[in-house]
Amino acid sequence: MLKLSVTEAMKIGFIGGGKLAFALANGFISAGLAKPDEITASCHPADVASAEAFKSLGATALFENKPVVERSEVVIVSVKPDVVAPALREVKDLPASKNKLFISVAMGVSIGTIEKSLPPEARVIRVMPNTPALVKQGAAALSRGSKATADDAKLTTELFRAVGTCDEVPEYQMDAVTALSGSGPAYIYMLIESLADGGVRCGLPRDLALRLATQTTLGSAAMLQNGGHPAAMKDNVTSPAGSTAEGTYHLEKNGFRSAIIGAVMAAADRCKVVNQQLNK
Numbered sequence: 001m002l003k004l005s006v007t008e009a010m011k012i013g014f015i016g017g018g019k020l021a022f023a024l025a026n027g028f029i030s031a032g033l034a035k036p037d038e039i040t041a042s043c044h045p046a047d048v049a050s051a052e053a054f055k056s057l058g059a060t061a062l063f064e065n066k067p068v069v070e071r072s073e074v075v076i077v078s079v080k081p082d083v084v085a086p087a088l089r090e091v092k093d094l095p096a097s098k099n100k101l102f103i104s105v106a107m108g109v110s111i112g113t114i115e116k117s118l119p120p121e122a123r124v125i126r127v128m129p130n131t132p133a134l135v136k137q138g139a140a141a142l143s144r145g146s147k148a149t150a151d152d153a154k155l156t157t158e159l160f161r162a163v164g165t166c167d168e169v170p171e172y173q174m175d176a177v178t179a180l181s182g183s184g185p186a187y188i189y190m191l192i193e194s195l196a197d198g199g200v201r202c203g204l205p206r207d208l209a210l211r212l213a214t215q216t217t218l219g220s221a222a223m224l225q226n227g228g229h230p231a232a233m234k235d236n237v238t239s240p241a242g243s244t245a246e247g248t249y250h251l252e253k254n255g256f257r258s259a260i261i262g263a264v265m266a267a268a269d270r271c272k273v274v275n276q277q278l279n280k
Helices: 019-030 048-056 066-071 081-091 111-116 131-135 150-161 171-182 184-201 206-225 230-237 243-253 256-278
Strands: 012-015 039-042 060-062 074-077 101-104 123-128 138-144 164-168
Touching: 012 019, 012 066, 012 081, 019 039, 019 048, 019 131, 019 150, 039 048, 039 066, 048 060, 060 066, 066 081, 074 081, 081 111, 081 256, 101 150, 111 123, 123 150, 123 171, 131 138, 138 150, 138 171, 150 164, 171 184, 171 256, 184 206, 184 256, 206 230, 243 256
Parallel strands: 012 039, 012 074, 039 060, 074 101, 101 123, 138 164
Antiparallel strands: 123 138
């Protein structure tokens, strides 16, 4: 088994060359985890824009999957969920597929399904990233396959920390991860849009309201990253009989927190259904 080190640049391949794959490649290069000329991506023949984007990094862009595996030490599977199994079957019989580390970022495709589509010796790690990885502020979680080692998990964590954060979880928690951090950006965008709408209703110009709402969200998240509990942070902003107290009362009265909790639970339930369909 080839042992990979997080301290050395490695040869990384992408089966699927879309926006997430490009963001990951860019992050790996910026962090010194890979050299541009040692990254290879396969793109759909019609997706010339993605191929050109990889070439702009100094990477190699191809329109077939087999050379990606042959040229790489780590293979990142970044295609649509229903394409994962067919794409991997294309490379299953390649001698180069044995003993390689395959990292799947496809939503809902189980480790078991991925492992069945690869040689028995292949090591598999499943990762659930989210779209803020595009700006190196992603939140990812990983689960190890049956052959994956502690070193594989360490390397994968290092790779995804190049574009945000990464934590290890048991695979049964992946639906919850998907519902929270995978779908979470949509909820945050709705919150920001609603804050801006409130500002406009109170008389602010639209562009100013959106800037204030966006920066308020960024600043609040940054304060939490420095330590502390959100409830304590909220209390620090809330003066007795003040405007914040009135606003939070209105949110509580209208079920704000239960709506967010319900959204995460509904998304998790939907993930279970999708997973069952993908992994039949």
